[in-house]
Amino acid sequence: MTRAWILPSLLVVCGAAVASTLFLRGSSGTAVALLTAFALFAGVNSPLIFPRSIGAEEARRRSAADGRPVIFWRPGCAYCLRLRIRLGRAARRAHWVDIWRDPAGAAVVREANGGDETVPTVLVAGRPHVNPEPTWVREKLSS
Template structure:
């Protein structure tokens, strides 16, 4: 759990230190701007940007029932962020599994990627696809609807 928040918390801490240094030198507007920038970057790299994660077993069960793809991801992954932002509101139609929170999800990703935890890994109809194009994932969402 804490592992997912390590990067965002580190960014906020670093931003606070830099902002405090700028404020002590009399640059209050600069301090506020730097702190806001660090908080924004921390927010984008936090688990809050992604839809609620569920366990791998539950996601696979739901996917078998409704045909929607399962996305295995982890916080801080730029490719996962790209997929999430390019899907927009459609991202909520997928089943998301945070591999840092779910050991079964991490094992499923390693099994699909020759032992590597390469994310995002999108599983459609039991077939894993590593770092697929967001347009292709949108097409899979439409097919499952």
């Protein structure tokens, strides 16, 4: 199991344990509601809501060809989730790199952030931008 799935897995397991306890105590409605909430929270924190990640080198190559931004992210990052949700459908036009799956992507982010793995880091025309406003990223995706 990759570490991208650790948090969502823990959320589902904990939700199931709490829901089981509530169910055994006779609170089946509360158990179902709580399990649903844990499952939704796990889904939001999983890599599933992000477009398919590619490698950093491939993303840079594609960005040079089509001019679209490269977004470096990692699962469980609240700022990455905010960016993804606020971009909406436009997010699919960007090139996404999961720094936990791609060591070269993590190296690019560390180089841009003085050794820190601060995400989201967005590369536009080869220049890094750390945690930019989603409206600014959306503008870059539409141009």
